[in-house]
Amino acid sequence: MxxxxxxxxxxxxxxxxxxRADGAPVRLTDPALWSTPGLPQTIDALRALAPVHRTxxxxxxxxxxxxxYELSAQVLRDTRRYSSEGGSLLGTGTGRPxxxxxxxxxxxxxxxxxxxxxxxxxxxPGGVRGAARTIxxxxxxxxxxxxxxxxxxxxxxxxxxxxxxxxxxLDVPDGDRPLVVRVCDAAFLGRTPEERxxxxxxxxxxxxxxxxxxxxxxxxxxxxxxxxxxAGGRLLPVEDVVLNLDNIVVGGxxxxxxxxxxxxxxxxxxxxxxxxxxxxxxxxxxxVDELLRWTSVGLHTLRTVTEETELGGRRLxxxxxxxxxxxxxxxxxxxxxxxxEIDFARSPNRHLALGLGAHYCIGAPLAKAELGALFxxxxxxxxxxxxxxxxxxxGSIINFGLDACPVRLTPx
Ligand code: HEM
Numbered sequence: 001m002x003x004x005x006x007x008x009x010x011x012x013x014x015x016x017x018x019x020r021a022d023g024a025p026v027r028l029t030d031p032a033l034w035s036t037p038g039l040p041q042t043i044d045a046l047r048a049l050a051p052v053h054r055t056x057x058x059x060x061x062x063x064x065x066x067x068x069y070e071l072s073a074q075v076l077r078d079t080r081r082y083s084s085e086g087g088s089l090l091g092t093g094t095g096r097p098x099x100x101x102x103x104x105x106x107x108x109x110x111x112x113x114x115x116x117x118x119x120x121x122x123x124x125p126g127g128v129r130g131a132a133r134t135i136x137x138x139x140x141x142x143x144x145x146x147x148x149x150x151x152x153x154x155x156x157x158x159x160x161x162x163x164x165x166x167x168x169x170l171d172v173p174d175g176d177r178p179l180v181v182r183v184c185d186a187a188f189l190g191r192t193p194e195e196r197x198x199x200x201x202x203x204x205x206x207x208x209x210x211x212x213x214x215x216x217x218x219x220x221x222x223x224x225x226x227x228x229x230x231a232g233g234r235l236l237p238v239e240d241v242v243l244n245l246d247n248i249v250v251g252g253x254x255x256x257x258x259x260x261x262x263x264x265x266x267x268x269x270x271x272x273x274x275x276x277x278x279x280x281x282x283x284x285x286x287x288v289d290e291l292l293r294w295t296s297v298g299l300h301t302l303r304t305v306t307e308e309t310e311l312g313g314r315r316l317x318x319x320x321x322x323x324x325x326x327x328x329x330x331x332x333x334x335x336x337x338x339x340x341e342i343d344f345a346r347s348p349n350r351h352l353a354l355g356l357g358a359h360y361c362i363g364a365p366l367a368k369a370e371l372g373a374l375f376x377x378x379x380x381x382x383x384x385x386x387x388x389x390x391x392x393x394x395g396s397i398i399n400f401g402l403d404a405c406p407v408r409l410t411p412x
Contacts, residue, residue, distance in 0.1 A: 026042055026046055028055060028065055028323075028325065028397075029055075029057055029058070029090060029091075029397055031393070031394075031395035031396060031397055031400070032395070034299060034327070034393075034397065034400050035393040040331065040340040043067065043325075043327070043328045043331060044331075044333070046067060046328075047067040047068060047328060047332065050312070050313070051066065051067055051068040051071050051312040051313075052064050052065065052066050052067070052071060052311055052312035052313065052314045053065045053067070054314075055323070057090060059090070059091050059092070059093055059094075060087075060090050060091065060092070060093065060094055060302075060321060061094050061321070062321075063090070063302070063320075063321040063322065063323050064311065064314060064316060064320060064321070064322045064323065065323050065325060066311070066312065066322060066323060066324045066325065066328075066329075067325055067328040067329070067332075068312070068328075068329065068332050068334065069329040069330070069332035069334065069335040069336075069352070070332075070334070070335070071311060071312045071324070072324035072325070072326065072328075072329035072352060073329070073352065073356055074311070075303055075311070075322055075324050076301070076303075076324060076352070076355060076356040076357045076359070077356060077357040078357075079108050079109055079112070079357065079358050079359075080108075080306065081305065081306055081307060081309050082303035082304070082305060082306070082322060083108050083303060083304045083305075083306050084105060084106055084107060084108055084112075084303060084304075084359060085100045085101055085106055085107065085108055085304065086100070086302075086303075086304030086321065087100070087106065087302050087304070087321075088105050088106060088301055088302050088303070088359070089300070089301065089302055089398055090300060090302055090323060090397065090398075091397070091398065099243050099247075102115075102237075102239075102240045102243055103115070103240070103243040103244055103246075103247050104116050104119075104244055104247055104359075104362070105247050105251070105359065108358075109358055111231075112358055112359075113358075114231040114232070115231070115236075115240075115244055116362060117229070117231075118225045118226045118228075118229035119222060119225070119226060119244070119248065119362060120362065121225075122169065122222045122225070123362050123363055123364075123365060123366055124365065125365040127365075128365040128366050128369050131165070131168065131169075131366075131369070132369050132373070134168065135161070135165060135369050135370055135373045136373045136376070136377070138160075138161055138164055138165070138373070139161055139370075139373035139374045139376070139377040140373075140377045140380070140381070142157060142158075142160050142161060142374075142377070143157070143374075143377040143378055143380075143381045143382065143409075144381060146409055147381060147382065147409050147411050150408060150409060151388060151406065151407070151408050151409075152406075152407060152409065153404055153405060153406055153407070154261050154264055154265065154385075154402070154405040154406075154407045155257065155261050155401075155402050155403065155404055155405055158256075158257055158260035158261050158264070158374055159185075159188075159257045161256070161260075161370055161373070161374060162252060162253045162256040162257055162370060163181050163184055163185070163253060164181075165252075165366065165370060166184070166248075166249055166252055166253055167180055167181065169221075169222055169248075169252075169366075170210070170221065170222060170223055170245070170249075171219060171221035171222070171223065171224075172210075176206075179206070180203075180206065183199050183202045183203050183206065184199065184203065184249065184253060185199070186198060186199025186202075187199030187200040187202075187203055188253050188254050188257070203246070203249065204242060204246065207223075207242045207245050207246060207249075208238065208239075208242050210223050211223060211226075211227045211238050211241045211242055211245070212238060214227045214228075215227040215228065215235075215238070222245075222248075223241075223245060226241045226244060226245065227241050229241075248362070248363070251361070251362075251363060252363045252366065252367070254399040254401075255297060255298060255363075255367065255399055256367050256370050256371065257401065258295070258297040258394075258399050258400065258401025258402065259291065259292060259295050259297050259353075259367070259371060259401075260370070260371055260374050260375075261401055261402045261405055262291075262295040262297060262400075262401055262402060263291035263294075263295055263371070263375070264374075264375070264378060264385070265387075265391055265402065265405055266291065266294065266295070266342060267375075267385075268385050268386065268387060268407070270342070273342055273344070274379075276344055277344070277375070277379055278379055281344075282344035282345065283344070284372050284375055284376055284379075285368070285372060286344050286345070286346075286347075286349075287344045287375060288368050288371045288372050288375065289346075289349045289351065289368075290342055290343060290344050290346050290349060291342065291371070292351060292353040292354065292367075292368075292371070293330045293336070293346075293349060293351035293353055294330075294342050295353070296326050296327040296330045296331075296351075296352075296353050296400075297353075297399050297400050297401050298326055298353065298355075298398070298399060298400075299325060299326060299327045299397050299398070299400050300323050300324065300325045300326060300327070300397065301323070301324055301326065301355065301359075302321060302322070302323050303321070303322045303323075303324075304319065304320070304321050304322075305317065305318055305319065305320040305321070305322060306318055324352075326352050326353060326355075327400075329352050330351045330352055330353060335350070336351075354367070380412070381411065381412055382409045382410060382411060382412055383410050383411065383412045384409070384410040385407050385408070385409050385410075386407060386408050386410075387405070387406065387407055388406045388407060388408050389404075389406040391404065391405040392404040392405070
């Protein structure tokens with residue numbers, strides 16, 4: 001995908017000031033861009049050139065890339081002008097995605113509210129507080145186990161927590177847990193696209209079976225609540241319940257894993273930050289928010305324009321697609337002082353890492369509880385974590401993160 005500064009025409013004439021030092025045009029959908037050392041300067045230069053750029057993509061046709069905080073927030077808040085029903089992520093093509101109008105991430109109000117309602121109580125801060133003790137204990141166990149082994153992959157260490165928490169949330173019967181963990185592992189951690197697709201193909205029938213079972217014999221868990229929920233007096237079709245559960249599983253496993261691993265890598269690389277947390281100068285809660293902002297692993301979202309409108313000086317037509325780059329919005333110097341630095345004292349910290357408006361991440365309290373538990377456990381039980389090899393980035397612009405990060409842990 002090539003981003004041009006001049007709107008509908010490719011940039012002619014003088015060199016584009018947003019071009020990288022090597023003179024190449026900026027390719028926002030190139031996963032390699034997001035792990036290059038010059039990324040902050042590249043995005044800053046592009047944003048300074050214009051807040052909204054027309055961008056050619058291979059899979060999704062031309063889109064409008066939004067790079068400032070205010071305009072990204074404007075798009076995310078306005079579900080009437082900017083619809084989620086044409087897709088919420090790049091890479092899914094130009095047609096209407098499967099699940100549009102049936103899955104909460106791909107739905108506009110008022111249908112969106114109906115789909116979100118049965119799940120909401122399970123993610124309220126109160127609901128999550130109840131689970132927090134289990135989450136803390138689990139995080140402690142995982143870190144102690146890793147310490148026993150000494151040398152581990154940081155990604156493996158953090159991956160188990162969101163998977164186990166997801167099994168709790170779905171009330172997966174004990175006997176099924178190894179299967180669900182294995183299938184999710186393959187779906188999310190599989191080394192090849194085939195392995196990941198295979199894992200996913202097993203997850204869907206499993207969820208379908210659970211929905212049917214709990215429709216007949218409901219409990220007080222999330223699957224039962226969604227299976228029994230009546231929207232406008234009618235039960236949701238089983239397929240739609242499954243789609244929304246899948247949305248939750250996908251939303252809740254990858255994101256936490258990548259944010260946790262990327263955040264811990266940042267702490268490993270900057271001992272001063274680590275010290276701030278261990279000597280109590282910074283609070284873990286504030287650190288979680290700042291690391292969510294700084295990592296912004298959900299690099300972008302996507303919306304489709306429903307009526308003629310203007311955004312950042314560009315005329316947008318119905319059907320145009322708009323991409324708020326969350327990473328860029330969260331590094332906007334107009335809103336965040338020294339945006340590329342990690343500052344645990346940053347306040348206010350109104351980052352967009354968990355979205356904004358109607359589609360604000362339903363799992364936000366849970367995500368923060370999991371990240372806080374992992375950071376606390378690592379800080380409490382280890383005196384040192386050091387890299388033993390080069391981190392390997394995953395090359396995804398959907399959930400940017402690490403595939404591998406070998407480390408050695410020293411006990412406290
Ligand atoms: C660090 C962790 C997380 C990050 C960075 C993250 C990020 C986001 C973002 C940016 C959105 C808004 C997308 C949009 O506007 O199109 C979102 C929505 C969503 N997230 Fe998360 N998320 C995280 C954790 C979780 C967890 C733990 C769960 C569930 C267990 C979850 C489930 C969802 C769902 C279902 C939606 C769609 C909500 C809707 O459309 O109403 N997420 N997330």
